[in-house]
Amino acid sequence: MSKLLDGEKLVLGTCYYPEHWPEDMWENDLRRMLENGIEVIRIAEFAWSKTEPVEGHFTFDFFDRFLDLCDWHGMKVIFGTPTATPPAWLTEKYPEVLNANIEGIPYRHGARRHYNYNSLVYQTLSARIVRVLAEHYAKRECIIGWQIDNELNCEREWFYSEADSAAFRIYLRDRYETLDKLNEAWGTVFWNQTYTAWDEIHVPRKTISNSTNPHEVLDYIRFISASARQFCKMQSDILKQYIKPGDFITTNGMFANLDNHQMTAESLDFYTYDSYPNFAYCLDAYRDDPRDLKDRRWSRNLTEVRSISKRFGIMEQQSGANGWNTRMEAPTPRPGQMTLWTMQSIAHGADYVSYFRWRTSTIGTEIYWHGILDYSGRENRRIAELRQIHAALAKMQELAGSRYEAKVGLVKDYDNMFDARVDKWHERIDWASETAIFSACQRTHTPLDYVYLDHTTPEEMAGYSVLFYPHPALMNAERAELLRRYVEQGGTLVLGCRSAYKDMNGRCVMDNLPGLLSDLTQADVTEYSFIAPDAGRVVIDWNGTELEASIFTDLVDAVGSGRLEGTYASDYYAGSGALVSNRVGDGTVYYYGTAFSEQAARVFLEKLGVAEPCKEAILVPESCELAIRTNGWNHYLFVLNYLNKPAAVQLRRTMVNLSTGEEISGRVEIPGYGTLVLKI
Numbered sequence: 001m002s003k004l005l006d007g008e009k010l011v012l013g014t015c016y017y018p019e020h021w022p023e024d025m026w027e028n029d030l031r032r033m034l035e036n037g038i039e040v041i042r043i044a045e046f047a048w049s050k051t052e053p054v055e056g057h058f059t060f061d062f063f064d065r066f067l068d069l070c071d072w073h074g075m076k077v078i079f080g081t082p083t084a085t086p087p088a089w090l091t092e093k094y095p096e097v098l099n100a101n102i103e104g105i106p107y108r109h110g111a112r113r114h115y116n117y118n119s120l121v122y123q124t125l126s127a128r129i130v131r132v133l134a135e136h137y138a139k140r141e142c143i144i145g146w147q148i149d150n151e152l153n154c155e156r157e158w159f160y161s162e163a164d165s166a167a168f169r170i171y172l173r174d175r176y177e178t179l180d181k182l183n184e185a186w187g188t189v190f191w192n193q194t195y196t197a198w199d200e201i202h203v204p205r206k207t208i209s210n211s212t213n214p215h216e217v218l219d220y221i222r223f224i225s226a227s228a229r230q231f232c233k234m235q236s237d238i239l240k241q242y243i244k245p246g247d248f249i250t251t252n253g254m255f256a257n258l259d260n261h262q263m264t265a266e267s268l269d270f271y272t273y274d275s276y277p278n279f280a281y282c283l284d285a286y287r288d289d290p291r292d293l294k295d296r297r298w299s300r301n302l303t304e305v306r307s308i309s310k311r312f313g314i315m316e317q318q319s320g321a322n323g324w325n326t327r328m329e330a331p332t333p334r335p336g337q338m339t340l341w342t343m344q345s346i347a348h349g350a351d352y353v354s355y356f357r358w359r360t361s362t363i364g365t366e367i368y369w370h371g372i373l374d375y376s377g378r379e380n381r382r383i384a385e386l387r388q389i390h391a392a393l394a395k396m397q398e399l400a401g402s403r404y405e406a407k408v409g410l411v412k413d414y415d416n417m418f419d420a421r422v423d424k425w426h427e428r429i430d431w432a433s434e435t436a437i438f439s440a441c442q443r444t445h446t447p448l449d450y451v452y453l454d455h456t457t458p459e460e461m462a463g464y465s466v467l468f469y470p471h472p473a474l475m476n477a478e479r480a481e482l483l484r485r486y487v488e489q490g491g492t493l494v495l496g497c498r499s500a501y502k503d504m505n506g507r508c509v510m511d512n513l514p515g516l517l518s519d520l521t522q523a524d525v526t527e528y529s530f531i532a533p534d535a536g537r538v539v540i541d542w543n544g545t546e547l548e549a550s551i552f553t554d555l556v557d558a559v560g561s562g563r564l565e566g567t568y569a570s571d572y573y574a575g576s577g578a579l580v581s582n583r584v585g586d587g588t589v590y591y592y593g594t595a596f597s598e599q600a601a602r603v604f605l606e607k608l609g610v611a612e613p614c615k616e617a618i619l620v621p622e623s624c625e626l627a628i629r630t631n632g633w634n635h636y637l638f639v640l641n642y643l644n645k646p647a648a649v650q651l652r653r654t655m656v657n658l659s660t661g662e663e664i665s666g667r668v669e670i671p672g673y674g675t676l677v678l679k680i
C-alpha cells in the first residue's frame with residue numbers, strides 16, 4: 001500500500017510553488033499549513049528551469065533547500081515532473097518539439113503544454129530531466145509520491161506537428177500492416193482519397209470543407225491517446241527505477257482524447273482529478289436555468305474518475321475564485337461551498353483532497369485563480385473554513401477506504417466516445433442521453449457508476465442490476481457477446497437508438513439494424529430520422545406510461561421472441577414501434593428507439609425498480625444529492641445540499657450522524673451548502 005489513499009485516513013493537502021515566493025517565506029508557510037490541517041503538498045510540476053537552467057547543467061540546491069525544510073517539519077511531498085512547461089532554451093533550440101495548430105503553425109513559448117508527445121528530442125530531454133530529478137530526490141524522506149507532467153491533453157488535445165505525422169504513420173503501419181488494408185478500413189475510395197505510399201498520410205490538415213475522412217480522424221484520436229499514454233509510461237518506467245518502496249506514481253486530469261483507464265492501468269498507482277465546480281458559475285458558461293445542476297454536475301466527473309481508478313484523490317480542489325487575466329471569471333466560493341465541494345469529492349470516494357493552491361499567485365496569467373490565501377497571506381475566511389473541514393474530517397476518519405456503491409451503471413467505451421467527437425450525429429445523442437441519465441439518477445437519488453466496457457470484468461458487470469448503454473454506435477462481436485452474457489446472467493440492459501450501426505472503423509454496416517445486436521434485442525429498425533424541428537413534442541406510450549422522446553427516432557419492430565412494449569404516439573410515425581424488450585436467460589434487454597430525455601430515464605429507473613434505493617431509510621429532496629459509500633459492513637449516506645438555503649430530510653430509521661456521533665431519526669435540517677453524513 002502506498003503512503004496516501006492507504007484506506008487508513010482521509011488526508012488534506014495543497015499545491016505549493018516554492019519558486020513563486022521568497023525563500024524566507026517557506027518555513028512559515030509550511031508551519032502554517034501543518035497547523036491548519038494540511039499534511040501533503042504537491043510541488044515542482046512547472047519548475048524545469050530550477051533544476052536545468054541551461055541545457056545539460058543540473059542544479060539541485062533550490063529544491064534541496066526546500067525539501068530540507070519539509071523533512072524537518074514533517075511535511076509530506078508529491079513531486080511533479082516538469083514536462084508540461086519546457087524551458088525557453090529548449091523550445092528555442094529545438095522548435096520541432098512544439099505542438100502546432102491544424103494549419104501547422106507552432107504554438108510558441110509563453111504558456112504551457114505547447115509541446116508534442118512524439119518529438120524524439122522532447123522525449124529524450126524529458127526522459128533525462130525525469131531521471132535526473134528521480135535520481136537526486138526520490139530517496140528523500142518527505143517525498144511520498146510523484147505526479148507525472150500536469151494535466152495531459154489539457155489546453156490542447158489535438159496535435160498537428162511534423163513529429164506527429166511521422167509517428168502517426170508508424171502507428172498506422174502497426175495497425176494495418178498494408179496500405180490496402182488501411183485504404184479499405186478508411187474507405188478511401190470515397191472522394192478519391194486512396195493512398196499509394198505511407199508518406200502521403202498526415203495527421204489531419206486544413207481542408208477546403210473543414211472535414212477530413214471520419215475513419216481517419218477516429219484513428220487519429222486513438223493515436224493521440226496512445227501518444228499521451230506512451231509519454232506517461234516513459235516517465236513512469238523511469239520513476240519506478242528510483243522511487244522508495246511504497247511511494248506512488250500518479251497524474252492529474254481528466255482530459256479528452258485520452259484513454260485514462262488504460263493509462264492508469266499501465267503507468268499509475270492511482271489517478272487524481274482536478275475539481276473546479278465553480279466553473280458552473282463562470283461568467284462565460286453560466287446558465288441561469290433552474291434545471292441546470294450547476295456545481296452538482298461535478299459529481300459526474302467524479303463518477304468518471306472513480307471508474308478510472310477505484311482508489312483516487314483530488315490533486316486540485318477549488319478553494320477560491322477562478323480567473324486568468326485573459327479568460328474566466330467565477331466568484332469566490334461562498335461560505336460553506338469549499339466544504340461542500342470537498343465533501344462532494346469525499347462522497348464519491350476520494351480519501352485525499354488537495355486544495356489549489358496555498359496562496360494566490362501575484363504573477364503570471366493566473367493572478368485571479370485564487371487559492372486558500374490571498375496575495376497578502378493574511379488570515380481569511382477560506383483558511384478558517386479549511387480548519388473547520390479538517391476538524392470535521394477528524395470525526396469521519398472511519399470513512400477512509402470505503403467505496404461508492406451503485407447498482408445502476410452507464411456503459412461507455414472509448415471507441416464510441418472518440419467516434420462521437422468525429423461524428424456530429426453521434427455526439428448529439430450521446431451527450432443528451434448521458435446528461436439525461438445522470439440528471440435522472442441525481443434527482444431520484446439513484447447512485448450511478450460509469451462502467452467502461454473494456455475495463456470491467458464480467459463479474460464486475462454482473463454486480464449492476466441495470467446497465468444503460470445509450471448509443472453504442474460502434475459494435476463488434478466480442479462486445480455483443482459480453483452484453484449477451486450480462487443479460488443471460490440476470491442483468492437488465494437498456495440500449496438506445498442508433499445502436500450498432502457502425503463497425504469499429506466507424507463505417508456504417510449494411511445489415512438490418514441494430515446490426516450485431518439484432519439477435520440479442522430481437523428488434524428490427526425499419527426507418528430512422530432526426531426528429532424534425534417542427535415535429536413538436538414526440539411521445540411514446542409504454543403500456544400506458546408516457547415517455548418523452550429526444551432528438552432521434554428509430555422505428556422499431558419486435559421480431560422472434562421480442563415484445564413490443566411501447567409505440568410512438570406522435571407525428572407520422574404514430575403507432576410505430578418505439579420500445580422492444582427481449583428476455584434472454586435470466587435477464588432482459590430493451591431496445592429504446594430514441595435518445596433519453598431526463599423524464600424517460602426517470603421512467604426507466606422507476607419501472608425497472610432501481611430508483612431511489614434508500615427510500616425505505618431516508619427521504620431526500622430533489623435539490624440534494626445522495627451518495628453512498630460502504631466498507632462492506634457499514635453504509636455511509638452522504639446528503640449534499642447544493643443550495644444556499646436549508647433542506648430537510650426525513651430519516652425513517654435511526655442512524656448515526658457521523659459528525660456528532662449521535663443517533664438521530666425523523667426530520668433533520670441541513671443548512672445551506674451543508675452535508676449530512678449518516679452511518680447505517
Ligand code: GAL
Nearest residue numbers: 150151154274316356366369
Ligand atoms: C488546473 C491546472 C493548474 C492551474 C489551475 C487553474 O487545470 O492543473 O496548474 O492552472 O488549473 O487554472
